Amino acid sequence: MTGEITSRRISPSALAAPATGIVLVLFVLPLLAVIVAGLTASDGSDITLAHYRQIATDPAYAAALLRSLQDTVVVTLIALVLAFPFAWVLAEWLPRWLQPLALLLVALPALASVAARAYAWRLTLAQDGLVSTALVDAGFLAAPLQLVGTRAVMMVALTHFATVLMTLAIFVALRRLTPDARRAAADLGAGPLAHLRHLVLPLAWPGIAAGTFLTFAATFGDQVTPKLLGSPQQPVLTDLVAGGIGSGNLPMAAALTTGMAAIMALVWLGCTALLSVARR
Amino acid sequence: MRFPARGGAFLYVVVLYAFLLLPVAVLAAHSFSQPGGGIPTYLALGRDPNMLHAVAGSTVIALASSLIAVLLAGPAAYALARHQPLHAPAMRRGLLAPLATGYLTVGIGLLVLSVAAGWPLGLWTVGAAHLVMALPVCFIVFSLAIDDRHIACERAARDLGASEQEVLRQVTLPMLAPAAVAGFLLAVLVSWVELPAAFLVAGPSRTMPLLMFDRAESGGSSVAALALVTIVLALIPATALVRMLFARDTA
Numbered sequence: 001m002t003g004e005i006t007s008r009r010i011s012p013s014a015l016a017a018p019a020t021g022i023v024l025v026l027f028v029l030p031l032l033a034v035i036v037a038g039l040t041a042s043d044g045s046d047i048t049l050a051h052y053r054q055i056a057t058d059p060a061y062a063a064a065l066l067r068s069l070q071d072t073v074v075v076t077l078i079a080l081v082l083a084f085p086f087a088w089v090l091a092e093w094l095p096r097w098l099q100p101l102a103l104l105l106v107a108l109p110a111l112a113s114v115a116a117r118a119y120a121w122r123l124t125l126a127q128d129g130l131v132s133t134a135l136v137d138a139g140f141l142a143a144p145l146q147l148v149g150t151r152a153v154m155m156v157a158l159t160h161f162a163t164v165l166m167t168l169a170i171f172v173a174l175r176r177l178t179p180d181a182r183r184a185a186a187d188l189g190a191g192p193l194a195h196l197r198h199l200v201l202p203l204a205w206p207g208i209a210a211g212t213f214l215t216f217a218a219t220f221g222d223q224v225t226p227k228l229l230g231s232p233q234q235p236v237l238t239d240l241v242a243g244g245i246g247s248g249n250l251p252m253a254a255a256l257t258t259g260m261a262a263i264m265a266l267v268w269l270g271c272t273a274l275l276s277v278a279r280r
Numbered sequence: 281m282r283f284p285a286r287g288g289a290f291l292y293v294v295v296l297y298a299f300l301l302l303p304v305a306v307l308a309a310h311s312f313s314q315p316g317g318g319i320p321t322y323l324a325l326g327r328d329p330n331m332l333h334a335v336a337g338s339t340v341i342a343l344a345s346s347l348i349a350v351l352l353a354g355p356a357a358y359a360l361a362r363h364q365p366l367h368a369p370a371m372r373r374g375l376l377a378p379l380a381t382g383y384l385t386v387g388i389g390l391l392v393l394s395v396a397a398g399w400p401l402g403l404w405t406v407g408a409a410h411l412v413m414a415l416p417v418c419f420i421v422f423s424l425a426i427d428d429r430h431i432a433c434e435r436a437a438r439d440l441g442a443s444e445q446e447v448l449r450q451v452t453l454p455m456l457a458p459a460a461v462a463g464f465l466l467a468v469l470v471s472w473v474e475l476p477a478a479f480l481v482a483g484p485s486r487t488m489p490l491l492m493f494d495r496a497e498s499g500g501s502s503v504a505a506l507a508l509v510t511i512v513l514a515l516i517p518a519t520a521l522v523r524m525l526f527a528r529d530t531a
Binding site for chain 2: 012013015016018019020022023026027028029030031033034037082085086089090093096099100103104105106107108109110111112113114115116117118119120121122123124130160163164167172175217220221222223224228238241245250253254257260261264265268269
């Protein structure tokens with residue numbers, strides 16, 4: 001291999017250098033700045049662990065962390081349960097020529113920003129929104145419901161987008177579930193269970209791992225949906241980060257972000273481990 | 281295989297599509313049904329300088345950051361897959377790190393750094409955030425596309441007497457081209473709708489999602505129409521990407 005490398009060929013390190021440089025300048029350096037900022041006193045004078053101590057001891061922070069994690073895990077699990085059968089039926093059932101259109105339809109809500117989706121849910125579920133009005137008109141409710149500003153509405157919006165992401169990831173993985181593969185499985189005498197276990201699941205696995213990470217990241221790091229739809233009395237982590245920035249307490253926001261980045265990195269490692277299990 | 285319950289499966293697909301498409305349908309209906317809505321709303325958007333600025337800003341950021349990301353990620357992914365240097369696993373992990381920690385971290389990071397260094401916030405910082413997030417996305421797309429067959433083809437070309445230049449121009453680059461296009465399209469889409477980082481580092485500038493956020497908070501009437509325009513424009517790269525996804529498989 002080394003003998004092949006002549007003076008005319010650029011070395012692999014040189015090929016990877018520009019990308020590495022960008023990551024160093026635009027990611028590693030900012031991340032270090034965040035870590036340092038999180039260790040700086042709020043008046044900027046001293047190195048301190050005060051912010052981390054406050055996060056660890058102040059029950060408001062612990063409650064927000066717990067809420068964020070709980071919401072994210074619940075949303076990710078519901079999305080997986082809803083999306084897997086959905087993507088499977090689409091991949092197994094639809095004729096090949098229809099599948100690109102089916103995928104595009106699933107992707108449609110993801111083509112608008114999170115602000116547009118949150119606005120749509122507000123239109124649907126607000127006190128004078130579509131659902132409330134319809135229920136009152138039909139006589140099911142005496143008075144309109146106040147839903148916006150509750151955790152329930154926020155969870156509906158988060159679950160919706162999580163299901164979109166999860167379906168996209170699994171459907172893209174399952175496009176290899178071709179008629180040939182299905183026929184081969186049937187010829188080998190695979191019943192419905194064997195079909196699922198030995199053909200569909202192995203193909204879907206990378207999509208499940210990728211979808212789980214994307215869903216976790218999108219839900220955990222979402223500061224817009226909680227802001228536009230969530231309950232101000234029950235803030236999540238991103239609300240506190242935004243609060244820190246808004247009140248000029250950048251060090252506190254930085255400390256919270258460092259913690260969130262560490263949690264996300266752990267989830268990333270978990271999902272890549274899932275991927276390598278699938279490859280074995 | 282036969283589905284045990286075809287009727288049930290059909291019903292499930294209909295219900296899920298209804299759930300997933302509900303917000304889009306509500307936005308479309310709202311943009312037409314409200315007083316003064318419909319075509320006039322859309323025509324008014326075309327004359328709204330804020331909206332035109334935001335579309336221009338979002339477009340430039342999406343195209344530029346995605347193009348640079350492809351040009352940087354392609355050689356890196358190729359070098360790591362083709363030559364497999366000793367430090368390849370560590371480098372791979374490093375290049376994927378921005379994706380692993382997410383937009384919020386990148387946004388806060390650039391915000392803290394800009395404040396500390398005294399850099400002005402604007403479309404530049406949004407573009408920087410999108411570039412560093414598009415890089416791992418493109419890197420993954422390239423890495424999935426480069427396999428042993430590519431390396432075998434290069435070796436065959438070399439054995440047949442092709443020079444390094446010819447191998448690069450006639451074998452390597454054409455084989456990487458589909459991944460470059462797919463990575464570019466995906467990065468454009470991700471950048472086009474991105475809000476969490478832009479929210480933090482846009483300063484006084486506005487991208488489409490930011491404009492939508494401002495108006496959603498103040499309850500402005502044009503939000504629904506704005507969202508529909510965003511979706512329709514995004515359908516161009518989205519359709520191209522989906523076609524590629526399914527075309528490559530049948531080939």
